Amino acid sequence: MxxxxxxxxxxxxxxxxxxxxxxxxxxxxxxxxxxxxxxxxxxxxxxxxxxxxxxxxxxxxxxxxxxxxxxxxxxxxxxxxxxxxxxxxxxxxxxxxxxxxxxxxxxxxxxxxxxxxxxxxxxxxxxxxxxxxxxxxxxxxxxxxxxxxxxxxxxxxxxxxxxxxxxxxxxxxxxxxxxxxxxxxxxxxxxxxxxxxxxxxxxxxxxxxxxxxxxxxxxxxxxxxxxxxxxxxxxxxxxxxxxxxxxxxxxxxxxxxxxxxxxxxxxxxxxxLVSASPTFDLYNKRWPVRTHRAQIPPAKFVHSTGERIGVATNSLVSDGCIISGGRIERSILFPNVRINSFSQVEESIIFEGVDIGRHTRIRNTIIDKGVRIPPGTEIGYDIEADRARFFVDEVGHVVVAKNTLID
Known part of the structure; x- marks a missing residue:
């Protein structure tokens, strides 16, 4: 041609x-x-x-x-x-x-x-x-x-x-x-x-x-x-x-x-992408989506006692993630994310290297790289409180900027 x-x-x-x-x-x-x-x-x-x-x-x-x-x-x-x-x-x-x-x-x-x-x-x-x-x-x-x-x-x-x-x-x-x-x-x-x-x-x-x-x-x-x-x-x-x-x-x-x-x-x-049959298919081996892939270990899910269960449903969980007794639902986790015990993450996008502390609740949120969420934090449940600390778009999605320090 x-x-x-x-x-x-x-x-x-x-x-x-x-x-x-x-x-x-x-x-x-x-x-x-x-x-x-x-x-x-x-x-x-x-x-x-x-x-x-x-x-x-x-x-x-x-x-x-x-x-x-x-x-x-x-x-x-x-x-x-x-x-x-x-x-x-x-x-x-x-x-x-x-x-x-x-x-x-x-x-x-x-x-x-x-x-x-x-x-x-x-x-x-x-x-x-x-x-x-x-x-x-x-x-x-x-x-x-x-x-x-x-x-x-x-x-x-x-x-x-x-x-x-x-x-x-x-x-x-x-x-x-x-x-x-x-x-x-x-x-x-x-x-x-x-x-x-x-x-x-x-x-x-x-x-x-x-x-x-x-x-x-x-x-x-x-x-x-x-x-x-x-x-x-x-x-x-x-x-x-x-x-x-x-x-x-x-x-x-x-x-x-x-x-x-x-x-x-x-x-x-x-x-x-987390749907059972997503419109956009990342798994087509005949037309792969290519990218840089770091040398990091597989994702790991630990703890299965009472409410302390490491589990993810209807989600994408990348290499290097550790789901340590927390629950993930309809979310996307980039590499090296840690979800600690008794935490819940729903309908959120979590970028690389984020650490989410114990007893945390997060929904409808995008968290950029390198953020540490302290134990007991809630994001996505009180829109006015979120606006005071983070960026909230016109439809209510909360965005925590890269390397944000949260007290």
Whole structure:
């Protein structure tokens, strides 16, 4: 299919996920017990057999860089690589001003690699996708640009860039967050929402970025500036994500794509994983979600006397966890969490290295790394008391920030 370069946009600040993004970039936010958000897009490309990948970083990238360096080393002798590219201010003393500007400031990477096609993807969504099928569609339609798109309800489409297409899926109109989205030709109840993932012919990408850079009024964003102008004079197509086929994928997962850009969306997507038959399947051996795995011992459950029982139900419990006489229900525990005796954790997400003391009750809470919860603490039972000590989002999820000291 030609020489392909992948460029992952991983510089996002993720303000709506604060305080989880207080010390890390959005793509580095932990997810699902052992992963980072960026693992999903990287797994998709590696599983699709794309092995030349540049990850463009910017905001608080230390934990992201560490994760990539330790967990995502490919065979360089085969010309396979995943490399972090920090913001270098190649064009003067300024940071990236938008998604398109991030690529424009790194055009030297494209000219050095000389690819036939460039895939420009985001780094902070949860989904599975065989990108080779999208590239095949791009080549067969002789497109200059192909935009990955997901059919969504007309109401949901109001929050996305919406693509209007003809019967061949060629783009004929684009609207950013329209009040009345145009439906798909084949389904009047749904519209095509842009997923923010693109396949470009290299020469077209370079030309469009240079054209956009010359416009003083531009905010240098792919959705708001590049696509809105480009489809009128070039061959721009929408790739229907729901036609993508993943080997071993259960029927209910087809078309699954989650933007976990808010704390509520993040919380709901995580807790869906503990269901008996979750919509998103982490256990598909034919399409594994890959990540860095530390060398730590298995999880351990101890004590079984009276009310002092170490037990977890409908939960994900990672390596290194010790459930020492506490109860876990519908929760996710990242590595090296300790739950001490007579404690209860319900519908919560507990990050790595958290220690929860005896006789503690926690529910509807996200606890970030390195927090020690003193014995007898209650979180998630008195919303006003929680607001006085922690962050509480608009729907009532409590977030205990990283390394918080609790008296």
């Amino acid at each position: 030609g020489n392909v370069l992948v460029m992952i946009l991983a510089g996002g600040e993720g303000k709506r996920l604060w305080p989880l993004t207080a010390d890390r970039a959005k793509p580095s936010v932990p997810f699902g017990g052992r992963y980072r958000l960026i693992d999903f897009v990287l797994s998709n490309f590696v599983n699709s057999k794309f092995f030349k990948i540049k990850v463009l970083t910017q905001y608080k990238s230390n934990s992201l860089n560490t994760h990539l360096n330790r967990g995502w080393r490919l065979a360089r002798i085969l010309d396979h690589y995943i490399e972090a590219v920090p913001a270098q201010q190649n064009l003067g003393p300024k940071w990236y001003e938008g998604s398109a500007d991030a690529i424009y400031q790194n055009l030297n990477i494209i000219t050095d690699e000389e690819p036939d096609y460039v895939c420009v993807f985001g780094a902070d969504h949860v989904y599975k996708m065989d990108v080779s099928q999208m590239l095949k569609f791009h080549i067969e339609t002789q497109a200059d640009l192909t935009v990955a798109a997901k059919p969504v309800s007309l109401e949901e489409a109001k929050g996305f860039g919406v693509i209007e297409v003809d019967k061949d899926l060629r783009m004929i109109a684009w609207e950013e967050k329209p009040p009345e989205p145009k439906p798909m030709p084949s389904d009047p109840t749904r519209a095509l929402a842009s997923m923010g993932n693109y396949v470009f012919n290299t020469d077209v990408l370079v030309r469009e970025l240079q054209r956009d850079a010359e416009k003083e009024s531009s905010i240098h964003d792919f959705g708001r500036n590049i696509i809105t102008d480009m489809y009128k004079r070039s061959r721009v197509y929408a790739y229907d994500f729901e036609t993508n086929i993943i080997p071993g994928q259960p029927a209910n997962e087809k078309g699954y794509w989650k933007d976990v850009g808010t704390l509520d969306a993040y919380y709901v997507a995580n807790l869906d």
